[in-house]
Amino acid sequence: REGVRATLERHRGAVETLHRAAGHEQSSYGIAYREGLRAETPDLLALLRAQRLLLADARVAFADADEQRGLRVLATMTRLASSVEEESTLITALVGIAAERMMLAAACDAIASKEAWAAHDGFLDDLQAVTAGLDHGAMMRRVAGAWGAAVLHAVASGEYSMDLGPRGGTIDIPQDLTAADLARARAVVDELVTVPYGSDTEHFATAGERAGLADEGVGGDVKGFAKGIPRAQSVQAHRQLLHAAIALRRMGRDAGSYPAQRPPIPELSEPDPFTGRPISYSVDDDGAAVLVLDGAGDLLERVASKAAASVTPIVLPPPG
Numbered sequence: 001r002e003g004v005r006a007t008l009e010r011h012r013g014a015v016e017t018l019h020r021a022a023g024h025e026q027s028s029y030g031i032a033y034r035e036g037l038r039a040e041t042p043d044l045l046a047l048l049r050a051q052r053l054l055l056a057d058a059r060v061a062f063a064d065a066d067e068q069r070g071l072r073v074l075a076t077m078t079r080l081a082s083s084v085e086e087e088s089t090l091i092t093a094l095v096g097i098a099a100e101r102m103m104l105a106a107a108c109d110a111i112a113s114k115e116a117w118a119a120h121d122g123f124l125d126d127l128q129a130v131t132a133g134l135d136h137g138a139m140m141r142r143v144a145g146a147w148g149a150a151v152l153h154a155v156a157s158g159e160y161s162m163d164l165g166p167r168g169g170t171i172d173i174p175q176d177l178t179a180a181d182l183a184r185a186r187a188v189v190d191e192l193v194t195v196p197y198g199s200d201t202e203h204f205a206t207a208g209e210r211a212g213l214a215d216e217g218v219g220g221d222v223k224g225f226a227k228g229i230p231r232a233q234s235v236q237a238h239r240q241l242l243h244a245a246i247a248l249r250r251m252g253r254d255a256g257s258y259p260a261q262r263p264p265i266p267e268l269s270e271p272d273p274f275t276g277r278p279i280s281y282s283v284d285d286d287g288a289a290v291l292v293l294d295g296a297g298d299l300l301e302r303v304a305s306k307a308a309a310s311v312t313p314i315v316l317p318p319p320g
Contacts, residue, residue: 036151036153104239174218177218204226233274
């Protein structure tokens, strides 16, 4: 812990710069979308390193019972994630999702704190507000629309094979690709947004085949969306888990205990958008409430890196 604190102090200037940046309503990473598939993205890994620094700062703040500083850090983490998610490429969407996952991990730690402040209305209201997040379904549709426009632009320009230069690799587009082919691929991607990954994993695995395109190039992009969309769904489900815990924490505080049976909280009643099942709810013998995205870890292992393939259950301490 002392090592973490020392690292944060060495980078305190960077953290304060991130807080100042989060205060701006608009953002841009300077992506030249007019260049279509050739458009370059900035060093997005630097943003994830910054988010990891903020994650450590948030955990230290909550461990020190400095909930207001912790909330400020969470707000900055949310803004960093949304600033990337507001761009319109698949890679920026995936980086934004990864950044939001880190923010939610810190927020879930906070809601499970045994400290009295974690059950106060002011803290719970603020935690709900700073973790609102974007509509990831709309985000993925927007990204797919931008991708489709870029492919059409390349076809219209006769650029069927492009060397990506410093980024490495090439992009190959079938010379017989038509607008109808691309519309079919877009329809497959748009439809995936509406299907919880856990309800039909095979549906996502066969997305490329249903798009009717070769595995390389444009068909490979469809497969990329078939992995990116479940990751987006998993973050939405993680946020639903957190907001269910916020509502439940209020209920337990007011009643003196958590209900033995599943309470009528919308976040607990509605299936989550990733597993397609309601969040698992139970109360331990000691009175603690346990909330779990049942099966989420196994599903995430199919579409995400090992480091991201987990959603830790939330264990709320007994009220009082």
